[in-house]
Amino acid sequence: MSTxxxxxxxxxxxxxxGVWQIPTTxxxxxAKIRGNVTDVMDQCCGDASTHKYENDCGxxxxxxxxxxxxxQNCITSKSGNFNDVFCNAAQNATATATGTKSTSTGTSTSSTGTSTSTGNAAVTNQPISKSGLGMIALLFGSAFMAVLS
Structure with missing residues (x-):
């Protein structure tokens, strides 16, 4: 007998x-994805595209x-979900990017200054940080010193 x-x-x-970090500046x-929040976001976002992120958790x-x-008021009132809806700017702030609506079905990834998703990419121009400028200056200074040697 074998088992x-x-x-x-x-x-x-x-x-x-990571779901609490919106991947755009x-x-x-x-919102955390649960219940009808995906449909609610489609309704409340108007012409703005919706983007899933953090392994489709948000x-x-x-x-x-x-x-x-x-x-925020639209999302919370239509979803009834007050605890899992959050924003990254002041109440009177509006987005600087513009675009047409397309719903993303994949995971969105982001780095500082750029928001990229599988549905629609939104790019915002951000100034170069002081540390970034320092690195560029160090690179050019090193190259200049190498030429002088």
């Missing part, structure tokens, strides 16, 4: 703390054509 055993490995899809509101949109207060 066979098998095991199933579980993959963790739990949302991490432009004025935006986001969804956000820019405050285009409306201020943060109006966007």
């Amino acid at each position: 066979t055993t098998s095991s199933v490995s579980a993959t963790s899809t739990a949302c991490g703390s 432009d004025a935006a509101c986001a 969804i956000y949109c820019l405050a285009q054509g409306q201020d943060i207060k109006k966007l």
Whole structure:
């Protein structure tokens, strides 16, 4: 008599703390994905595209054509979810980027100054930081000294 055993490995899809970091520096509101929040975001964001991020745990949109207060109030009132809706700018702030609506189905990734998603990319121009300028100056200074040697 032979017996066979098998095991199933579980993959963790739990949302991490990164869901609380909206992957854009432009004025935006986001929510943890649960219940009807995806549909609510589509309604409340108007002409702004929605973007999923953090392994589809969160969804956000820019405050285009409306201020943060109006966007946040719409999302919380229609979803009934007051604890998981958050924004990254003052109540009277609006987004500086413009674009047409397209819904993203993939995960959004971002680095400082650029928000990129699989549906629609929004790029904001950001000044170069002082440390970035220092690195550039160090690079050119080193190259200049190498030429003089």
